[in-house]
Amino acid sequence: MDIPKENFSDWYNTIIQDAKLCDLRYNLKGFIVIMPNAADVISRMYRIYEDALEARGHRKAYFPALISEKNLQVEKEHVEGFAPEVFWVTEAGNNKLEEKMLMRPTSETAMYPLYALWINGKSDLPLKIYQSCQVWRYETKATKPFIRSREFYWIEAHDVFATEKEALAQVQEDMEMTEEIIHNSFGVPFIFFRRPQWDKFAGAVDTYAADTLLPDGKTLQLPSTHMLGTNFAKPFGVKYMDEDGQEKLCHQTCYGPAISRIYSAIVATHGDNKGVILPFHLANTQIVIVPIVKKENAEKVLSFAREIEKKLSKKFRVKMDASENTPGFKYNYWEMHGTPLRIEIGERDIDSGKAVVVRRDTRAKEQVPFDKLSSRIEEIGDEFNKSLIEKADKWFSSLQKEAESMDELSKALEKGGGFVRVPFCSDQMEGKECAEKVKEACGGNMRGSLYGAKEKPKGKKCIACGREAHIYLYAARQY
Amino acid sequence: MDIPKENFSDWYNTIIQDAKLCDLRYNLKGFIVIMPNAADVISRMYRIYEDALEARGHRKAYFPALISEKNLQVEKEHVEGFAPEVFWVTEAGNNKLEEKMLMRPTSETAMYPLYALWINGKSDLPLKIYQSCQVWRYETKATKPFIRSREFYWIEAHDVFATEKEALAQVQEDMEMTEEIIHNSFGVPFIFFRRPQWDKFAGAVDTYAADTLLPDGKTLQLPSTHMLGTNFAKPFGVKYMDEDGQEKLCHQTCYGPAISRIYSAIVATHGDNKGVILPFHLANTQIVIVPIVKKENAEKVLSFAREIEKKLSKKFRVKMDASENTPGFKYNYWEMHGTPLRIEIGERDIDSGKAVVVRRDTRAKEQVPFDKLSSRIEEIGDEFNKSLIEKADKWFSSLQKEAESMDELSKALEKGGGFVRVPFCSDQMEGKECAEKVKEACGGNMRGSLYGAKEKPKGKKCIACGREAHIYLYAARQY
Numbered sequence: 034m035d036i037p038k039e040n041f042s043d044w045y046n047t048i049i050q051d052a053k054l055c056d057l058r059y060n061l062k063g064f065i066v067i068m069p070n071a072a073d074v075i076s077r078m079y080r081i082y083e084d085a086l087e088a089r090g091h092r093k094a095y096f097p098a099l100i101s102e103k104n105l106q107v108e109k110e111h112v113e114g115f116a117p118e119v120f121w122v123t124e125a126g127n128n129k130l131e132e133k134m135l136m137r138p139t140s141e142t143a144m145y146p147l148y149a150l151w152i153n154g155k156s157d158l159p160l161k162i163y164q165s166c167q168v169w170r171y172e173t174k175a176t177k178p179f180i181r182s183r184e185f186y187w188i189e190a191h192d193v194f195a196t197e198k199e200a201l202a203q204v205q206e207d208m209e210m211t212e213e214i215i216h217n218s219f220g221v222p223f224i225f226f227r228r229p230q231w232d233k234f235a236g237a238v239d240t241y242a243a244d245t246l247l248p249d250g251k252t253l254q255l256p257s258t259h260m261l262g263t264n265f266a267k268p269f270g271v272k273y274m275d276e277d278g279q280e281k282l283c284h285q286t287c288y289g290p291a292i293s294r295i296y297s298a299i300v301a302t303h304g305d306n307k308g309v310i311l312p313f314h315l316a317n318t319q320i321v322i323v324p325i326v327k328k329e330n331a332e333k334v335l336s337f338a339r340e341i342e343k344k345l346s347k348k349f350r351v352k353m354d355a356s357e358n359t360p361g362f363k364y365n366y367w368e369m370h371g372t373p374l375r376i377e378i379g380e381r382d383i384d385s386g387k388a389v390v391v392r393r394d395t396r397a398k399e400q401v402p403f404d405k406l407s408s409r410i411e412e413i414g415d416e417f418n419k420s421l422i423e424k425a426d427k428w429f430s431s432l433q434k435e436a437e438s439m440d441e442l443s444k445a446l447e448k449g450g451g452f453v454r455v456p457f458c459s460d461q462m463e464g465k466e467c468a469e470k471v472k473e474a475c476g477g478n479m480r481g482s483l484y485g486a487k488e489k490p491k492g493k494k495c496i497a498c499g500r501e502a503h504i505y506l507y508a509a510r511q512y
Numbered sequence: 513m514d515i516p517k518e519n520f521s522d523w524y525n526t527i528i529q530d531a532k533l534c535d536l537r538y539n540l541k542g543f544i545v546i547m548p549n550a551a552d553v554i555s556r557m558y559r560i561y562e563d564a565l566e567a568r569g570h571r572k573a574y575f576p577a578l579i580s581e582k583n584l585q586v587e588k589e590h591v592e593g594f595a596p597e598v599f600w601v602t603e604a605g606n607n608k609l610e611e612k613m614l615m616r617p618t619s620e621t622a623m624y625p626l627y628a629l630w631i632n633g634k635s636d637l638p639l640k641i642y643q644s645c646q647v648w649r650y651e652t653k654a655t656k657p658f659i660r661s662r663e664f665y666w667i668e669a670h671d672v673f674a675t676e677k678e679a680l681a682q683v684q685e686d687m688e689m690t691e692e693i694i695h696n697s698f699g700v701p702f703i704f705f706r707r708p709q710w711d712k713f714a715g716a717v718d719t720y721a722a723d724t725l726l727p728d729g730k731t732l733q734l735p736s737t738h739m740l741g742t743n744f745a746k747p748f749g750v751k752y753m754d755e756d757g758q759e760k761l762c763h764q765t766c767y768g769p770a771i772s773r774i775y776s777a778i779v780a781t782h783g784d785n786k787g788v789i790l791p792f793h794l795a796n797t798q799i800v801i802v803p804i805v806k807k808e809n810a811e812k813v814l815s816f817a818r819e820i821e822k823k824l825s826k827k828f829r830v831k832m833d834a835s836e837n838t839p840g841f842k843y844n845y846w847e848m849h850g851t852p853l854r855i856e857i858g859e860r861d862i863d864s865g866k867a868v869v870v871r872r873d874t875r876a877k878e879q880v881p882f883d884k885l886s887s888r889i890e891e892i893g894d895e896f897n898k899s900l901i902e903k904a905d906k907w908f909s910s911l912q913k914e915a916e917s918m919d920e921l922s923k924a925l926e927k928g929g930g931f932v933r934v935p936f937c938s939d940q941m942e943g944k945e946c947a948e949k950v951k952e953a954c955g956g957n958m959r960g961s962l963y964g965a966k967e968k969p970k971g972k973k974c975i976a977c978g979r980e981a982h983i984y985l986y987a988a989r990q991y
Contacts, residue, residue: 056626056629056630058626058629059575059576059626060580060583060625061576061578061579061580061613064576065576066574066576066626067575068573069571069572069573072571072572072573072574072643073571073572075574076562076572080559083555092548092551092552093548093551093552093555094545094546094551095545095546095551095554095665096538096545096546097538097543097544097545097663098615098648098663099540099599099648099663100540101539101540103539116605117606118605119605120578120603120604120613121601121603121604122600122601122602122615123600123601123602123603124599124600124602124612125597125598125599125600125650126596126597126598126650126652127596133603134540134599136577136601136615143538146539147535147537147538147545150535150537151535162548164551166646167577167645167646169577171604171605171607173605184576184577186574
């Protein structure tokens with residue numbers, strides 16, 4: 034690892050291989066093998082997300098990975114959006130299938146026909162169901178490991194309500210959950226936007242999305258919630274019998290955190306020139322013990338270190354590195370892999386009754402009495418997470434900018450990227466042409482307005498067309 | 513639910529729908545939707561299995577669901593075994609693909625080319641990796657929900673060793689883990705067999721498999737471990753450089769618990785005429801509180817019951833059923849869904865200071881003082897699990913039989929099924945013809961010899977050919 038993080042793209046491409054996060058040599062284009070060092074963390078992220086969904090009344094289901102072609106055809110905009118990027122199964126064994134099947138790119142068309150059967154009266158609502166699964170999309174854009182692949186790992190929650198109001202409250206709940214998990218737990222800052230009409234999910238009324246920034250100042254979309262209104266309920270027949278005896282259409286939302294992509298944001302946000310840095314609770318090995326031995330004290334030091342390992346293992350995921358390598362080699366190795374804490378134990382430490390605890394992020398050293406080790410490490414773990422978040426927030430804030438002309442926007446994006454707030458004519462379809470102008474002029478992509486924003490431009494002009502500005506939108510270069 | 517368990521097939525087909533375990537109306541043949549009541553449990557089973565694998569040194573990975581056609585072609589027997597049952601992806605978007613891809617029916621051919629790259633020296637061994645995923649097989653046999661589908665949910669662990677001895681030790685470890693999880697935790701009895709040579713996994717040296725019995729006395733295969741020897745290592749180039757400077761082939765095993773199928777065995781083993789019965793730690797709702805209210809004491813009883821719910825929720829997954837339904841309706845509902853314990857709380861109970869705790873399996877009632885409820889329930893949970901296992905073991909033992917002629921075997925299978933030990937000429941390929949004779953004569957399938965068995969027939973004759981018997985094999989009718 035000798036590429037500085039300033040050269041983000043090269044740094045990222047190097048770290049994912051040097052830290053053995055994935056293997057790019059799988060022989061299908063756009064598909065990667067997620068190796069144990071990343072899979073451990075992704076698995077832990079899944080459990081955190083699933084627990085949060087369950088705590089909010091969602092229940093798990095497993096829907097098939099294959100979908101009949103006729104299901105895809107039901108909602109017109111949806112089919113237009115997804116048909117160009119699906120993988121088709123046309124044969125099985127030695128038979129040509131009578132009807133083609135697609136591998137799910139997302140599961141609306143698999144789930145909603147069943148929802149129509151499951152929902153009768155109001156007592157069946159709200160229905161809040163999620164699944165943790167892989168999805169497949171035939172990406173024609175350049176792929177980048179974890180960030181954009183033809184196969185990715187996500188959760189999709191599909192919720193159904195009697196009223197629009199409840200559906201909108203779900204958007205709010207999803208946003209809060211995203212904040213709780215992605216920011217407060219994973220330490221990745223983001224802004225929750227309402228997308229412009231020209232950039233919403235195929236078939237949705239509105240799309241809300243959490244966008245983060247990668248170190249090069251370009252934005253990456255994290256989870257999104259789609260307000261589907263009754264757009265899918267109508268063609269799929271998702272209805273309920275109201276108390277007034279009338280059959281009414283349900284209001285739906287869907288929420289999709291792409292766990293493998295969120296993982297890339299964790300690696301990108303916290304990592305440094307030495308390698309990966311992971312929040313304390315996400316790391317597979319939270320603590321590595323490096324015994325400092327000489328020939329004459331090897332037995333004493335190793336057996337003492339093993340005792341410490343055993344004690345700490347009751348509370349933490351601990352490894353002792355008793356390999357033949359030099360301490361320096363071990364330090365580099367475990368720093369590269371993102372282990373949050375290192376404990377060095379030599380004879381001097383044993384005699385003094387204190388271990389040296391070294392933080393991965395700041396490399397700060399602290400002497401901790403052996404009998405306080407477990408409780409102090411718990412505190413250090415919290416401090417570690419807290420300072421990761423603070424550091425990320427500070428950096429993220431520094432990339433919030435404002436501009437009032439195309440020229441200012443262009444300069445802001447040129448100089449470090451980030452989110453640039455600009456006055457804009459409209460986020461409805463009539464603004465689409467202006468968005469295209471921005472894209473052409475400076476590569477900026479209109480990410481939308483702040484979720485729940487009340488701020489409105491007064492006496493400002495749209496940076497693209499010069500007409501009166503009615504809304505603030507945020508521009509960024511995107512992945 | 514008014515079909516007795518004696519009519520197992522009808523009972524099973526009814527319970528999976530009445531208890532909302534799955535929906536069979538998904539519009540692709542052989543694919544089912546796993547509903548929350550089952551998905552909750554399956555998800556919990558996954559976590560238990562993953563933790564057990566990790567504790568034994570396995571690490572998780574995620575390999576792609578799609579595999580290049582040329583990978584499948586590498587091992588001759590494997591391709592013959594699997595080619596007739598794979599789903600082929602031949603198109604993507606509007607393009608015809610230059611090379612077909614298959615949806616993984618199992619992942620040897622996805623994983624081992626990478627293993628060849630990952631393993632260099634002895635220090636890379638053993639390599640023990642698993643993934644939790646869906647697999648797809650174009651079954652032409654009749655499908656049965658959870659038991660045999662075109663899509664199922666499993667874990668596959670693929671382990672690599674320097675020596676055959678270590679690989680055989682892994683078979684033993686897998687067997688012990690199977691015992692720990694499937695028997696001791698899920699309460700499903702099984703026998704671990706070494707399959708006859710004619711019935712092993714395509715490409716394996718030997719297949720070892722855990723077979724259980726369903727209530728109709730027919731056997732169902734649960735996890736199997738395949739001793740692959742060097743059969744895959746050779747064509748895929750999975751080698752290591754030994755200390756003597758020689759390149760040597762690795763020895764491999766793979767282990768595949770089909771979680772969705774194991775789930776069916778749990779339902780089938782423990783359920784009764786009233787519905788599902790689940791082990792205490794697997795149930796999504798472990799305890800249901802049913803308040804017994806009259807108009808005049810509703811507020812008092814409900815607020816007391818809510819306090820109890822809150823207290824118990826710290827340790828258990830608890831639901832209070834405060835719906836408008838009658839107590840009788842509620843009892844039936846929660847019994848159908850397999851909730852292990854019911855707590856009834858009425859005014860009289862509040863006044864007497866004791867709750868009535870009712871067990872789902874025996875329907876035994878016990879009065880427990882409110883201040884002892886939490887600790888006593890923990891004990892009852894253990895007793896509950898213990899007696900589920902004892903009951904299952906007793907039933908399973910009653911289906912272990914012996915026969916010394918085709919006629920005896922036929923009668924034993926006719927009368928309740930089960931495993932019937934018979935003297936047999938050979939479990940090598942020369943015995944295959946005899947196995948076919950048995951199949952034809954009485955529908956019995958030769959499941960193999962007991963794992964690690966030393967018992968040998970003396971002076972007995974093969975039940976099929978009458979030649980000298982060299983081995984005891986077990987026959988059963990199978991799913």
